[in-house]
Amino acid sequence: MAGDVRGASVLEVGGGVGAIELELLAAGAERATNVELAASYEDEAAALARERRVEDRVERRIADFVAEAEMFEPHDVVVMHRVVCCYPDVDAMVGAGADHARRRLLLTYPQERRVFRIALAVMNALMRVRGSTFQVYVHPRARIDAAAAAHGLALERRRRHRFLWESAAYAR
Numbered sequence: 001m002a003g004d005v006r007g008a009s010v011l012e013v014g015g016g017v018g019a020i021e022l023e024l025l026a027a028g029a030e031r032a033t034n035v036e037l038a039a040s041y042e043d044e045a046a047a048l049a050r051e052r053r054v055e056d057r058v059e060r061r062i063a064d065f066v067a068e069a070e071m072f073e074p075h076d077v078v079v080m081h082r083v084v085c086c087y088p089d090v091d092a093m094v095g096a097g098a099d100h101a102r103r104r105l106l107l108t109y110p111q112e113r114r115v116f117r118i119a120l121a122v123m124n125a126l127m128r129v130r131g132s133t134f135q136v137y138v139h140p141r142a143r144i145d146a147a148a149a150a151h152g153l154a155l156e157r158r159r160r161h162r163f164l165w166e167s168a169a170y171a172r
Contacts, residue, residue: 001106001169002077005029011075011100013065014083017045025054033059069096076103084109090139091147098151105153105170110138111160
């Protein structure tokens, strides 16, 4: 869904060890920035970048992307793979991603299905009982689309994956 990324800059939000950005670098992207909330991925991410010999083309930052969005420059492609569902304010998350996307914003999020809403409500309740503040959200697809559109992006294509996930590509 990323299209031709040759020579492009990639911003991956919540990318963990950076597997997607490494694939996009292998496909011809020039450089990548990874913004991750958790520092626990850094050692493995550095090892993977060294293994692929791209450590000089990858920048990793530990930050809350939405709260600190002004710290990041726009990139050609912004990737938010399974990130929107972890953030309570879908408008802010998608809006920040759209504002940083010069050409394309790529999202993967849970399909908007009643069964997922029920399952995630149960899972969130169990996590709260265990003392966790983390929650997972199934944001309405229309709201995701509207947030991207409000920041100048149009839906290019959408694809459902087998059971849970759905991907969307938005372009300028």
